[in-house]
Amino acid sequence: MSMQLSQNELQDQPPPHAAAQGVDDLDQENAAMDPVGMMLVRSFRDADQPGRVTLSLPAGVESGATPFPAPHLLRMIERTFIDLPESDAIELAPGLLERTLHSDHDLALVSVSAAGKTVSFERKAFFQSAAPWLHCRPSSCMPLTSVTEMGKIRHPQRPPEPRGLVYERYDPVIDMTISFRAIDPARDLETFYSWMNDGRVAFFWELAQSEEELAAYLETLRKDPHAFGLIGSFDGDPFGYFEVYWAKEDRLGSYYDADDYDRGWHGLVGNRRHLGHAKTLAWLRALTHYLFIDDLRSRKVVGEPRASHTKLLRYADDVAYYKVKEFDFPHKRSALMQCDRETFFETVRL
Structure with a gap:
């Protein structure tokens, strides 16, 4: 043929x-x-x-x-x-x-x-190449130097947070292009406020606050070198908010044996038009793909959703995540979810 x-x-x-x-x-x-x-x-x-x-x-x-x-x-x-x-x-x-x-x-x-x-x-x-899909300077370009924060964890110095579009790729399963861009408070605060004050989202995020308080939250995040926020879009229509972080210096890092370049994420779908099984799997594939191609040294992508969040956990197998264990944060019981680079690229069809 x-x-x-x-x-x-x-x-x-x-x-x-x-x-x-x-x-x-x-x-x-x-x-x-x-x-x-x-x-x-x-x-x-x-x-x-x-x-x-x-x-x-x-x-x-x-x-x-x-x-x-x-x-x-x-x-x-x-x-x-x-x-x-x-x-x-x-x-x-x-x-x-x-x-x-x-x-x-x-x-x-x-x-x-x-x-x-x-x-x-x-x-x-x-599909581990950054060239076709990554639209920002890869984190792997950051020189290998280590820092110790507040006398606690010694970890590699992290690159500055990105600006603008960071990732874009067409997903043939849903016949849509999915993209992630850095959150811009001047542009996105109204949408961010609306999503955080949706009861469905507030139950998990506990950030049902005023616009002024949420603006202060994003400003604090902007100053945090270990994490940054992203807006996800389907065909240019914003559908959700995601925080990605370096796991070693995150609160999660003390609950497992974190590598220097492990990545993690929190996420929400605020635009109800984009809820559903197919689109959830699409953004899970894309977000995990982005985190792996952003730094080739990252061997694992991790998460810590509520152990009771069965709707999210049921998607794990389809995107090569698995539950390592359950553990207790001060405010919730969580499931440590992990996706290994080799398994992701061998089993997940992008």
Whole structure:
């Protein structure tokens, strides 16, 4: 089976989904050429290895022809993984990589291994790349220096909190783009106040306060180097608030053997239009993905929801979280939930 995709189909688009096809549709021809004459790339299923797919140049196209920009190659790889969810690797046929314009930054973040005369992208490695989805400076760029806060925990110095958009990716399961951006009190305080004063949210967050008090809360958070707030959106429509943190110096860090780069999160869905099973799994996948690609040194993502929060806990298996134990904070009984990097990228289809 084959599918031809043009540079024009990928130019200046979000992660492509409108033209995404199922496996049974791969024999349909979508041949086209963009206005500047970029040649097509065709993907082929390998009948001998059904889990592997090959991307190659069309017959007769020379490797020295017009270069193919690396960002579009990465989109092509992502699209192929979306179209073929059972595939575990994509090979680049001879000539394609040589024809790709790339810098060390463009492709070095993607795990590439030589396999004869081809180059392979393993699914579980490709989705650990920050390049296609992370929109801020990765935390892993922070030099390794340690600090001790208030004479207590010694931990790596943390990077400044991000500004603006930090993550964006199309989710094929819900056919929507999910994104996270840093919360901006000047822009988001009214929405933040509305959500925190919703009884459904207030039961868990206990922050049903005035706008002035919540503004002070966000200002305190802004000064805290171990945590920051995010607004999550589906197709640009804000749906929830999330606080992500470095677990070692968090209150949770003293309740388990925390590594230096463990990440954790708290979250709420305030926009009732975006409640439901499918969207909950979508933001759980995306938030966990963001935390893992933000710093490749992070081996675990953790959480401490109420042990009685069965609605949230029932989603754990589908996104590779598991319960380590139950324990008591001064104000609640919690479940220590953990997601391991290797398991997440091996078992969760993004």
